[in-house]
Structure formats: C-alpha cells, structure tokens
Amino acid sequence: MKKHKILLFWSLFLLVLLAGCSPILSNKENKFVKGADIGWLQQMEATGFKFYDDKGVEQDCFKILTDHGINTIRLRTWVNPSADKINGHNRKEEMVAMAVRAQKWGMRVMINFHYSDTWADPGHQIKPAAWEGHDFPHLLQDVYNYTYEVMSALKKAGIKPEWVQVGNETSGGMIYPEGSVSNWPQLAQLINKGYDAIKAVSPSSKVILHLDQGNNNKRFRNWFDNAKVHGAKFDVIGLSYYTYWLPGNPDYTFSIDDLGNNMNDMVARYGKEVMVVEVGGEDTKPQNTYDMLVAVQQKVKAVLEGKGLGVIYWEPQGARSWSKYPLSAWGDDGKPSQAMDAFLVK
Structure with missing residues (x-):
C-alpha cells in the first residue's frame, strides 16, 4: 500500500513538473498575436530619444511594450539601405540584433522582406541597386540567395x-x-524563390503574403485568385488596415465590418490563416485609435475556424517628434498614449 502511495506521489510530481515546463512553448505558439513593428527603434535610441512608462519613469521600450500586452515583434529587412535615420538602416545585421533582443524579452518574431533598399509598398517596389541589370533567371537567384542568407544569419543567432x-x-x-x-507568372516565381529559401532554413516558419487595404475584398480576391492560379506558395494572408490612408480619411466604423468580412472570405476561399500585420490610427485621436484597435482585435478573434492569428501595430513607438509619422501610439513626451492600452483588453 505504501509502495503504491509513493508511486502515485512521484507520478503526480512528474505531471506537475511537466505541466510547469512543456506548456510554456505550446501556450506561446497558441497565443493571440498582439504585436508591434519597431524597425525605427534602434535609430530612435541611437539618436537620443528616451522612452518613459505611463508613470514617467525612463524604461527600455521593450519593457513598456511588454507591459502593454505586446508579445510579438515585426522587423523589416532591406538589402543595402542608406544611413538615413528614417528611410535607411534595417540591414541584415541590425535586424538580426533586434530579433535577438526581442527574443530575450520573450517576444515572438516576424521578419518582413521588402526586397528593396528602402520602403516597399503599393507606391514603391524599387529593385535593390545591386540587382539592377540582372536578367530574370539571375533575379530569381538574387531573391533566393538574399533570403537564404538572412534566414541563415537569424538561425545562427x-x-x-x-x-x-x-x-x-x-x-x-x-x-x-x-x-x-x-x-503574374514571373511574380509567382519570385514569391516562390523567397518561400523556398525560407523553408530551406526554417521549415516551421509560416510564410505570409501581404496586401494593403484589408477592408477591400475585391482587391484581395483578385490578387489571391491570381496567386492561386499561378502557383504562388504561402501559409498566411497578411492585411494592412489604415483608414487614415483611405479616400476622405473615414472613421474606422465605416469599414471595420468590411475588414471582418474580408478576413472570413479569405479563410473560406483559400483555407489560409489571416493576420492584420499592419494597423495604425492618428496620434492626435488616442481614444479613437484605442477603440479601433479593440474593434480590430475583436474582428480577428471572430474569424472562422479560429484562423485569425492577431494584430500588429506599425511603429507604435515612432513618436511624431522624431519620425514625423502621424499614426504612432506614442506622445512626444516619450510616453505611450492611451491607444496602447487596447492591447491589454482580453
């Protein structure tokens, strides 16, 4: 009888021990993404910008983000960027250093390949200068080699x-x-070279293809229908949602349902997970931005089949006094605005 009790004790002890260790990873994997894209942070720090918590105490920006519920960091990488504090940096070495720092803070990491020397977006998709003059087969190899090199540097770190x-x-x-x-046939080949290089180094990393105007279902259907027809490979559909950049700068309440409907359509149509990988609101309207962020998170959490992964704010710490950017969630006093509290909402 005593022997059975001893065995029972040690069995229970082992279960408790495992419960205290192994779920750390699984919980992390399953946690709803509350993220921040912070590509400017290194240069903000290097040029003397100071960050303060809600009480006015100077802190590492990572601690302030963590205290506001942020669990994921998104970082961009540019091929051969300039030294301009706003439009440059984010080279491989700088990005890897930030990824290491993010991981030390317990953050999950997303990497964003722009395949340019500076900003890539709907208005700018400029080929890296070092790739100019290359024929298409060479360009395909450029994409693969660069992606593989960056992913390998991350793995080494x-x-x-x-x-x-x-x-x-x-x-x-x-x-x-x-x-x-x-x-589209060439675009799909370029996408697949990036996809293949990522998977060659990190098979478990999920590859995202990302469009702007996340409330625009016609835009997304047309693009991803073409991606499917031409065999572009991907795991997740990424969306930007900025009402500020829409014609007339309408309030989010006019398009938030369209965002939710579009995400559900993407899941139903393509069977992929979705994530709002960029969002932002006006720094001069913190209450409105707070309300918008709460609404966006609710829409993502309500996505079909639980395939809404989360929400990432683009440069929340990028205060206007430093960046001239109007959509941060930070004050010129170095403190987070009320908008950041939206990530604390359950």
Missing part, C-alpha cells in the same frame, strides 16, 4: 521566426518591373 513575409504590401507586385502583377 538562435532565432527561428514564427512568420516571414515575402514582400511588403505587394498589391501591385514586387521588384519592379519584373515582378509586377502585369506579369
């Missing part, structure tokens, strides 16, 4: 990104002119 974007806001394509949507 002990970083395994959970998500990796091939291109940024690629509604018109990427790496112009060869990767324009006017030539």
